[in-house]
Amino acid sequence: MDxxxxxxxxxxxxxxxxxxxxxFGIITELYVNGNLVIDTPEDLNALxxxxxxxxx
Numbered sequence: 001m002d003x004x005x006x007x008x009x010x011x012x013x014x015x016x017x018x019x020x021x022x023x024f025g026i027i028t029e030l031y032v033n034g035n036l037v038i039d040t041p042e043d044l045n046a047l048x049x050x051x052x053x054x055x056x
Contacts, residue, residue, distance in 0.1 A: 003019040016031040030038035032045070038044050 002021065003017075005017040009015065013033050014031075016035075018027075018029045020027045021031070021035050023050070028038070028041070028044050029036060030044070038047060
């Protein structure tokens with residue numbers, strides 16, 4: 001099942017998080033202001049590590 005979460009920041013920047021089931025597993029994508037920012041597991045894990053250590 002595909003999952004999509006869309007939010008707008010306080011400054012009005014649209015952020016869209018998508019998880020799609022594909023033939024070879026789950027593809028995760030993060031778009032900021034319509035631009036693809038993250039589309040690999042390594043990049044997603046790096047972002048999660050930053051958020052966990054308080055970089056927000």
